[in-house]
Each structure stands twice: as C-alpha cells, then as structure tokens.
Amino acid sequence: MAAAKGEESKKKLLKAAEKLFAEKGFQSTKVSEIVAHAGLTQAAFYLYFASKEEILQHLLSEFEQQLGNFGDAGKKAGDFYPGRVQPYVKDQFVQLFSFLGKNPSLTKIALHHGKHGDRIREKIVAQIAGNMKENQNKGIVKKEIDPQIASEAIVAVTERLIDRYLWNGEKTKEELGAQAAQIFLHGILNES
Amino acid sequence: MAAAKGEESKKKLLKAAEKLFAEKGFQSTKVSEIVAHAGLTQAAFYLYFASKEEILQHLLSEFEQQLGNFGDAGKKAGDFYPGRVQPYVKDQFVQLFSFLGKNPSLTKIALHHGKHGDRIREKIVAQIAGNMKENQNKGIVKKEIDPQIASEAIVAVTERLIDRYLWNGEKTKEELGAQAAQIFLHGILNES
Amino acid sequence: MAAAKGEESKKKLLKAAEKLFAEKGFQSTKVSEIVAHAGLTQAAFYLYFASKEEILQHLLSEFEQQLGNFGDAGKKAGDFYPGRVQPYVKDQFVQLFSFLGKNPSLTKIALHHGKHGDRIREKIVAQIAGNMKENQNKGIVKKEIDPQIASEAIVAVTERLIDRYLWNGEKTKEELGAQAAQIFLHGILNES
Amino acid sequence: MAAAKGEESKKKLLKAAEKLFAEKGFQSTKVSEIVAHAGLTQAAFYLYFASKEEILQHLLSEFEQQLGNFGDAGKKAGDFYPGRVQPYVKDQFVQLFSFLGKNPSLTKIALHHGKHGDRIREKIVAQIAGNMKENQNKGIVKKEIDPQIASEAIVAVTERLIDRYLWNGEKTKEELGAQAAQIFLHGILNES
DNA sequence: TATGAATGAGCGTTCATTCAT
DNA sequence: GATGAATGAACGCTCATTCAT
Known part of the structure; x- marks a missing residue:
C-alpha cells in the first residue's frame, strides 16, 4: 500500500x-x-x-505537463466574464502569475535552461499572445501593441518578480499579481 | 601605429x-x-x-563602468524637457534600452551571473526607481505604482527583449524601445 | 576477515x-x-x-605519533640503570637510532620537509637536549658540551647514517648504533 | 675594462x-x-x-672546484704540526667547518641534491676518511672507529650546524667548529 | 533496492623553454 | 645583449558515470 x-x-x-x-x-x-x-x-x-541531464528533463516535462492544464484553464476562464472585459483580462494575468508562482524553482529552471527553456517559454508566450490577439480583435487591447513582444514582456516580468519577491516571501502572489496587472494593463503614467 | x-x-x-x-x-x-x-x-x-574567473570580472567591471556613465546621462537628460513630461519619461526609457542594447552579450552576462548580477541589477533598478519616485512626486507617475517593482519589471523586460529580438536582428533597438515604452507608459488596454 | x-x-x-x-x-x-x-x-x-599535500601530512602525523611514544620510552628506560651511567646513556642513544631506523623513509621525509621537518626535528632535539642537560647536572656529561648543539649533531648523524647505510642494508641498526654511540660518547681520538 | x-x-x-x-x-x-x-x-x-638544470650544474661545479683546493690545503696543513697530533687533527676539523661555512647556500644545495649531492659528499667523506685512516695507523685515532662512518658523521654534523646556526648568525664559525671538534675528538662523556 | 569502490575523460592552471624582433 | 609574446607538455584535481557485490 x-x-x-x-x-x-x-x-x-x-x-x-x-x-x-x-x-x-x-x-x-x-x-x-x-x-x-x-x-x-x-x-x-x-x-x-540515466544521467544528470535526464533528471533535468524529468523536472522539465513535469513542468510542461502542468503547463498544459494552465492553457485549458485560461480558455475556460474566458467564459465566466461575458461582457466585462477588463476583469477578464486582469484575471488571466493573475492566473499566469499564480501558475508560475506555484512552483518557483521549477519555473526558474525551466525558463533559464537554454534550448529547453526557449521551447517552454515560447509555448507560454504563444498562448498569451494568442489570447491577446483575440482581445485585440475584440478591441480590448490596443492596436499598436505587438502581442508577441507584449507577451514576452509579461512572461519576463512574471518570472523576475517571482524570483525576486516571491521566493523569499517579501511579497505575496496577490500583491505581485496586482502590481503587474496594474502596470501592464494601464501603464505607469497618469493620464494627462 | x-x-x-x-x-x-x-x-x-x-x-x-x-x-x-x-x-x-x-x-x-x-x-x-x-x-x-x-x-x-x-x-x-x-x-x-590570472584565472577564468578573472576574465569574467574584467568583463563585468567594464560593464559596470559604462553603467556609471549611463546614470549621469540620465540625470542630465532631465533638464532638456522643461514642462513636457511624457517625452522625458519616454526618453529615459529608451535610453536604458539603448544603453543595455549597446552591449547585449555583456548585459546578459552581467545580469545572469548570480552574486555579481544581483549587485549590478540592483544598481540599475535603484537608479530607475529613484527617477520614478521623483516623477511620482511630481504627479507624473501614478501613486499606486510601486517604483521598486516597476523598475524591476522594466529591467527584466529590457533584458529579455534585447536577448530575444535584438541579438538576432529580428527587431531594431528603436522598435523595441518604442514598444516597451508604449507598454510601460500607457499599458496594453484601450481606455473603455 | x-x-x-x-x-x-x-x-x-x-x-x-x-x-x-x-x-x-x-x-x-x-x-x-x-x-x-x-x-x-x-x-x-x-x-x-583531499590533495597531494594531505597525504604528506598523513605520513607526517603518523611519524609524529610514533615520536610521542619514543619520548615516553626514553623516560622509563632511565629507571633501569641505577648507578651505571654509561650503559644508560649509550642505551638512550641506541634507542634513538632504533626508533628512527624503524622507518627510514618516514624519517627522511619528516626531517627533510621544510617547515614541518623543522618542527619535528626540533621536538626530537629538544627531548635529547633535555636528557643531556640532566646528565650534565649529574656530572655524567661534560660541562663544556652545549647540549643543544650536541643534540642537533646526534640527530643529524643518526639521520644520515640511516639514510646511507641502513636503507640499502649495508650495515645493521646495531652496528650503526654502536659506532655512533662510540663516537659521540668517547670521541674518535685515543687518549694520549 | x-x-x-x-x-x-x-x-x-x-x-x-x-x-x-x-x-x-x-x-x-x-x-x-x-x-x-x-x-x-x-x-x-x-x-x-641552456636549462634550469644547467645553472644548477654550474653552481655545483663551482662548489666542486673549491672543494679541490680544500683537499690540497688539508694535505699541506699536515706538515705544520710535526709531533703535535691533537692540534693537527682538530685543525683539520675546523678547516672543514670553515670551508663549508664559507658558502652555506652552495653547501646546502650541493649536499642536498640527490645524485649530484651524493657524488660530492662522497668526495668530501673520502678525503676525510683517508686522513682519518692515516691517523688511525699512526695511533692517533682509535682502532675501533670505522673511518668511513665517522667521516659521514662529521660531514653530516658540519652540514647541519652550518644550516642551523651559521645561516642565521646565531653562532659563529669558530664557536661551532670548537664545539664540533670537542664532540668528535673527545666525546660528550666525562671520563669516569 | 542499494552501496562502496573505482574510473575515463576532461578541466583549469603552471612552467620550462623557444623565437621573432 | 635583451625582450615581449607565445607554446607544449604536464600536473593536480573534479565529476559524471559504472560495476561487482
């Protein structure tokens, strides 16, 4: 047993x-x-x-598996915000944060490891970019934004903030998620 | 000769x-x-x-030296935009981009290398955070923004975009700078 | 087993x-x-x-450990010759010979190795010099002899004879011990 | 010029x-x-x-050359003590001391260096042993003494005392010579 | 299922020596 | 007569990996 x-x-x-x-x-x-x-x-x-390399792969594929679920969750979550666009987008953002923050070490390993990291990151970025493009078509996201670039930016920031503030308990997932969402959704400048 | x-x-x-x-x-x-x-x-x-470690230090200190100049440039640049706040902030942003983009490999090495990287990154972040706080007091930057976090985000994005798009020539420094500024200054959402 | x-x-x-x-x-x-x-x-x-240096230390400390025992043996031996001075002194001499001769290579290493050698040799010399001084007070050893110097001499000779004659089996420990004792106790000259 | x-x-x-x-x-x-x-x-x-080895040889042969002169000096000195045996022997002893002490570093190098050292030491020992044998025949030196061994002893002691006391100025050549002669000629024991 | 013992291949570093100038 | 620059060969040491038990 x-x-x-x-x-x-x-x-x-x-x-x-x-x-x-x-x-x-x-x-x-x-x-x-x-x-x-x-x-x-x-x-x-x-x-x-079989080798040191293999245990890394094992870890990486574990991470990728969880990644799949994340994608599905994102899709489904969309349905819960009919008509209300901002909360929807914000929530997606927080989800990414929550997802990557659940396993900071795995995240760090996965995204930092050259070839493998690139593949995994690409997957996440693509997913986010896909969503963003949809939202762009719906008029939610600005036309001038390059979804590709913006998604890369979002992932990079998430990764960094987790590593910098979550890892050592200096900030909570929620605080970071809120700040990041704030920045990415509305920018840092006051409307003049 | x-x-x-x-x-x-x-x-x-x-x-x-x-x-x-x-x-x-x-x-x-x-x-x-x-x-x-x-x-x-x-x-x-x-x-x-004297050692493999030493050549790294050499590279790192070369980078840090240039870093000092960057700080000064930032300070002086402020004087050139009396009254016009947005261009000033944007320009600062582009400068960072331009500065780190000038030496992508050095940037990558410097920011990725554990202890040393942390120190250097901290320096850059502190500088940006300082500027941001000033602009916050002047009412240019939103009160709700945590300058510390926002600065970390800016550096992370700059670093990543350089590595992803500049390195291989896929985008120019200007394109990236513009996009990044756009995202950070105004966010990705349309005003509803 | x-x-x-x-x-x-x-x-x-x-x-x-x-x-x-x-x-x-x-x-x-x-x-x-x-x-x-x-x-x-x-x-x-x-x-x-852990290193080449460490195996030397191991050898050296092995030698020094045996050295401690030698000191004790010398002390005890003194009790067995009440009243008969010459055999006592001679026996001590032979003991040193026997002791160092038991492990010629270790002896060579120990006494030849710079800093460490100096410390070890000093230990042996001090022990012999101590004994000699006692015997000087008892009137057994000549007043004119500087025990320090004489002890250095004894150790040097022992070391050399072991290296020269014992190592290759040309002479036995006993022959060498007898000759050395003879020389140091009574000198090489005939009484005129 | x-x-x-x-x-x-x-x-x-x-x-x-x-x-x-x-x-x-x-x-x-x-x-x-x-x-x-x-x-x-x-x-x-x-x-x-031509090589590091060669500069050593140069030093060594320099030493050996001086060694030749020492042998001649020994021979001639013999003539100056007709009938008075002890001063003669003692003087020879002091001469060795004086000779090797004149160039302590060369002496150390020469006698410590494996193959070469052995050859040179052998030369000196042989010379002393030769003299000693003569003196043995004349009845000056004890029959029981093995000249070979005694000579090795003398050289070893000289070498050691120079290295230990002369090198750092703790004793003078004369003090050391006297002590060494004392020990080797008459031994350390009082006649009972 | 686990280990104690061993190894092949390679790494960072050192050093006596060479050579063009 | 002297040097700045360079090198071949070796050294001490490390590490992922293997294998008999």
Missing part, C-alpha cells in the same frame, strides 16, 4: 535536484550534492535516472 | 570570452574554447588573466 | 607515497607516480586524500 | 639561483623567480644557461 521504497527515493532525488538546480543552476549542481541532499549514494542516483 | 601585440591578444580573448559567456554561460564555457576562438593556446590565456 | 577494500587501497597509496617521497622528495613525486605504484587510477587517489 | 655586460647578468642570475635554490630547493624554485631576483626577463636566462 505504501509507495514502493524505490519511488520514495526517486522523489527525494527529484526534490533535491529541483531545489539545487533552481539555487545554483544545472551546471553548477553536482550529482554528489543532489544525492547528499537526498540522503542516498551516487550509485543510487543512476538507479532512477 | 600597430597596437602592442600583447594588447591585441588580450582583446581577442575578451571578445571571445564575451561571446561565449553570453551564449553558453560562464560555467559551460571552457577556457579551451575561449582560446580556440581567439586563435591562441591555453597557456597564452594565463599571460593576460 | 579481509580488511575493507577501501582501506587496503588507502594503505597502498600511503606505502607508495612514503617510498616515493623518501626517494625523490615531495615536489618531484607526481600523483600519477603514486597511483601507478599503488595500481590505481588518479581519481582513486582523491577518494582517500 | 669593465666586465662585459653579459657577464654581469650571468653573475646576477647565478647569485639569485644560489640564494633561491638554498632557500627553497631546486624543484620549488621557478625560473621566473630567479630572473625576477636578477632583474631580467625569462628569455635572458636562456642566453646564459
């Missing part, structure tokens, strides 16, 4: 790797450190993962 | 290191690769730099 | 290092040579010792 | 090498250090010496 002992070890390794990869980066994290944090030996590592 | 041969080699090494550090990160870049790109032997590297 | 395999390898490395350090000195001995003699790879070396 | 400039540089290099070899040993002394002490460049070194 209890999870097989092996499965537990595998989880410990994944947790350790996630923490360390996020803290020090993939290259700088040694297999020896991962197993030390997991309370196992180096040989045990290779019982569960 | 010809620059001392040694100085040339040093520059070649710096150029190569800059390129590679930006492309693959510090850890993943091997000294052997740097010297290969510079057309020298490994031993020659240590004629000019 | 069998000693743990790792412990065996460690011992092999220590034996090899001892031999080579004694033969060619610390600096001239390469880690590659040590492991070759031990039948291991270079990486294995660092499984047991 | 002035010595050629090249000859001066060569001398500077020899002086520097002598000092450094004595202080830190041959292996641990880098060519870069030698030239730094001599105020020259590394390339200049190879104008005068």
Whole structure:
C-alpha cells in the first residue's frame, strides 16, 4: 500500500535536484550534492535516472505537463466574464502569475535552461499572445501593441518578480499579481 | 601605429570570452574554447588573466563602468524637457534600452551571473526607481505604482527583449524601445 | 576477515607515497607516480586524500605519533640503570637510532620537509637536549658540551647514517648504533 | 675594462639561483623567480644557461672546484704540526667547518641534491676518511672507529650546524667548529 | 533496492623553454 | 645583449558515470 521504497527515493532525488538546480543552476549542481541532499549514494542516483541531464528533463516535462492544464484553464476562464472585459483580462494575468508562482524553482529552471527553456517559454508566450490577439480583435487591447513582444514582456516580468519577491516571501502572489496587472494593463503614467 | 601585440591578444580573448559567456554561460564555457576562438593556446590565456574567473570580472567591471556613465546621462537628460513630461519619461526609457542594447552579450552576462548580477541589477533598478519616485512626486507617475517593482519589471523586460529580438536582428533597438515604452507608459488596454 | 577494500587501497597509496617521497622528495613525486605504484587510477587517489599535500601530512602525523611514544620510552628506560651511567646513556642513544631506523623513509621525509621537518626535528632535539642537560647536572656529561648543539649533531648523524647505510642494508641498526654511540660518547681520538 | 655586460647578468642570475635554490630547493624554485631576483626577463636566462638544470650544474661545479683546493690545503696543513697530533687533527676539523661555512647556500644545495649531492659528499667523506685512516695507523685515532662512518658523521654534523646556526648568525664559525671538534675528538662523556 | 569502490575523460592552471624582433 | 609574446607538455584535481557485490 505504501509507495514502493524505490519511488520514495526517486522523489527525494527529484526534490533535491529541483531545489539545487533552481539555487545554483544545472551546471553548477553536482550529482554528489543532489544525492547528499537526498540522503542516498551516487550509485543510487543512476538507479532512477540515466544521467544528470535526464533528471533535468524529468523536472522539465513535469513542468510542461502542468503547463498544459494552465492553457485549458485560461480558455475556460474566458467564459465566466461575458461582457466585462477588463476583469477578464486582469484575471488571466493573475492566473499566469499564480501558475508560475506555484512552483518557483521549477519555473526558474525551466525558463533559464537554454534550448529547453526557449521551447517552454515560447509555448507560454504563444498562448498569451494568442489570447491577446483575440482581445485585440475584440478591441480590448490596443492596436499598436505587438502581442508577441507584449507577451514576452509579461512572461519576463512574471518570472523576475517571482524570483525576486516571491521566493523569499517579501511579497505575496496577490500583491505581485496586482502590481503587474496594474502596470501592464494601464501603464505607469497618469493620464494627462 | 600597430597596437602592442600583447594588447591585441588580450582583446581577442575578451571578445571571445564575451561571446561565449553570453551564449553558453560562464560555467559551460571552457577556457579551451575561449582560446580556440581567439586563435591562441591555453597557456597564452594565463599571460593576460590570472584565472577564468578573472576574465569574467574584467568583463563585468567594464560593464559596470559604462553603467556609471549611463546614470549621469540620465540625470542630465532631465533638464532638456522643461514642462513636457511624457517625452522625458519616454526618453529615459529608451535610453536604458539603448544603453543595455549597446552591449547585449555583456548585459546578459552581467545580469545572469548570480552574486555579481544581483549587485549590478540592483544598481540599475535603484537608479530607475529613484527617477520614478521623483516623477511620482511630481504627479507624473501614478501613486499606486510601486517604483521598486516597476523598475524591476522594466529591467527584466529590457533584458529579455534585447536577448530575444535584438541579438538576432529580428527587431531594431528603436522598435523595441518604442514598444516597451508604449507598454510601460500607457499599458496594453484601450481606455473603455 | 579481509580488511575493507577501501582501506587496503588507502594503505597502498600511503606505502607508495612514503617510498616515493623518501626517494625523490615531495615536489618531484607526481600523483600519477603514486597511483601507478599503488595500481590505481588518479581519481582513486582523491577518494582517500583531499590533495597531494594531505597525504604528506598523513605520513607526517603518523611519524609524529610514533615520536610521542619514543619520548615516553626514553623516560622509563632511565629507571633501569641505577648507578651505571654509561650503559644508560649509550642505551638512550641506541634507542634513538632504533626508533628512527624503524622507518627510514618516514624519517627522511619528516626531517627533510621544510617547515614541518623543522618542527619535528626540533621536538626530537629538544627531548635529547633535555636528557643531556640532566646528565650534565649529574656530572655524567661534560660541562663544556652545549647540549643543544650536541643534540642537533646526534640527530643529524643518526639521520644520515640511516639514510646511507641502513636503507640499502649495508650495515645493521646495531652496528650503526654502536659506532655512533662510540663516537659521540668517547670521541674518535685515543687518549694520549 | 669593465666586465662585459653579459657577464654581469650571468653573475646576477647565478647569485639569485644560489640564494633561491638554498632557500627553497631546486624543484620549488621557478625560473621566473630567479630572473625576477636578477632583474631580467625569462628569455635572458636562456642566453646564459641552456636549462634550469644547467645553472644548477654550474653552481655545483663551482662548489666542486673549491672543494679541490680544500683537499690540497688539508694535505699541506699536515706538515705544520710535526709531533703535535691533537692540534693537527682538530685543525683539520675546523678547516672543514670553515670551508663549508664559507658558502652555506652552495653547501646546502650541493649536499642536498640527490645524485649530484651524493657524488660530492662522497668526495668530501673520502678525503676525510683517508686522513682519518692515516691517523688511525699512526695511533692517533682509535682502532675501533670505522673511518668511513665517522667521516659521514662529521660531514653530516658540519652540514647541519652550518644550516642551523651559521645561516642565521646565531653562532659563529669558530664557536661551532670548537664545539664540533670537542664532540668528535673527545666525546660528550666525562671520563669516569 | 542499494552501496562502496573505482574510473575515463576532461578541466583549469603552471612552467620550462623557444623565437621573432 | 635583451625582450615581449607565445607554446607544449604536464600536473593536480573534479565529476559524471559504472560495476561487482
């Protein structure tokens, strides 16, 4: 009934790797450190993962899976705001924030890791850009905005604020979400 | 007329290191690769730099030096827009863009490199936040904006757009600057 | 029954290092040579010792530990020769010889290695000088002798004779001990 | 009239090498250090010496040359003490001391350097042993003494006392010579 | 399921030595 | 006679990975 002992070890390794990869980066994290944090030996590592690279992939695909759900949630959420445009857009924004903030270390790893990061980021950006284009057609979003660029900006900011303020508990997800939404939706300037 | 041969080699090494550090990160870049790109032997590297770490520092301090000038420029620029607030703010924005865009690889290295990156980023953010606070007091920037957060956002976006669009020539500095300014100054939404 | 395999390898490395350090000195001995003699790879070396320096320290402290015992032995031995002074002094002399001769390579390494060697030699010299001073007070040793210098001389000779004659089996410990005692106790000249 | 400039540089290099070899040993002394002490460049070194090894040989042969003179001096000195045996022997002893003490660093280098050191030491030992054997035949030196061993002892002590007390000026050549002679000629024990 | 022991390949660094000027 | 610049070869050390038990 209890999870097989092996499965537990595998989880410990994944947790350790996630923490360390996020803290020090993939290259700088040694297999020896991962197993030390997991309370196992180096040989045990290779019982569960073929290589250091593979445990990263495992983490990354875990993240990508959750990413799929996010997309669906976004779609569905649209239906709940018939007619009221601003709350809808704002809510989508907060959702992204909430989603990426749920797993800050995974987010950091996923978006920072060269090739893989690019692919994943592209996915998120595309999703947001798609939504934005729709909203542009509906007249909600300004015509002058390049959805591609704006989406990149949104992701970059989300990523950064999570890393800077959420990670260490300096701000809450809600505070950050509100601020980010405020900035992106209305800009920082007073209307003259 | 010809620059001392040694100085040339040093520059070649710096150029190569800059390129590679930006492309693959510090850890993943091997000294052997740097010297290969510079057309020298490994031993020659240590004629000019005490360690791989030191060439990074060299690059970093080069960047920080330019950073100082950027701050001064920002201050002076303020005087040129008496009464016209928006162009002033926008211009400042574009300047940051222009400044960081002038040396994309150095920017990437500087802001991505753990401890050092944090310090440098903090410097830039503080400078922008300072300006923003002033403009907030003057009623130019919205009261609800947290200058700290907004500045982090601005830097994050600038960094990302440079890396994504400028690096490969997909967009020009001006295009990006305009788009970013647009987003940050007025937001993406149409006024309803 | 069998000693743990790792412990065996460690011992092999220590034996090899001892031999080579004694033969060619610390600096001239390469880690590659040590492991070759031990039948291991270079990486294995660092499984047991953090650095080349550390294996030297290990050897040195092993020697110093034995050194402590030597001091005690000397003290106790004094009690066994009540009233008969010459055999007592001679025996102490032979003991030093026997002690250092038990591990010629370790002795060579220990006394030849700069800072460390100086400290260890000082220890031995001080011990002998202490004894000698006592015997001087008892009227056994000549007043004109400077115990410090005489002790340095004794150690130097012991060291050299071991290295020259014991190492290659040309003389036995007893022969050397007898000759050295003879020289130091009564000198080389006939009484005229 | 002035010595050629090249000859001066060569001398500077020899002086520097002598000092450094004595202080830190041959292996641990880098060519870069030698030239730094001599105020020259590394390339200049190879104008005068084919290799690091060669400058050592140069130093060594310089020492060996002086050694020849020492042997002759010993022989001649014998004639000046007709009938008075002890002063003669003692004087020879002091001469060795004086000779080796004249160039402590060269002495240290010469006697410490493996193969070469062995050859040179052998030469000195043989010379002393030869004299001692003569004196043994004349009844001056005890029959029981093995001249070979005694000579090794004498050289070892001389070498050590020079290194320990002369080098830093703690004792003078004369003090050391007297003490050493005292020990070796008459031993440390009181006649009971 | 897990480990203790070992390794191959490579990395950053050093150093005696060379050569064009 | 001397130098600035460069190098080949090796060294100490690290690390992801393997394998017998």
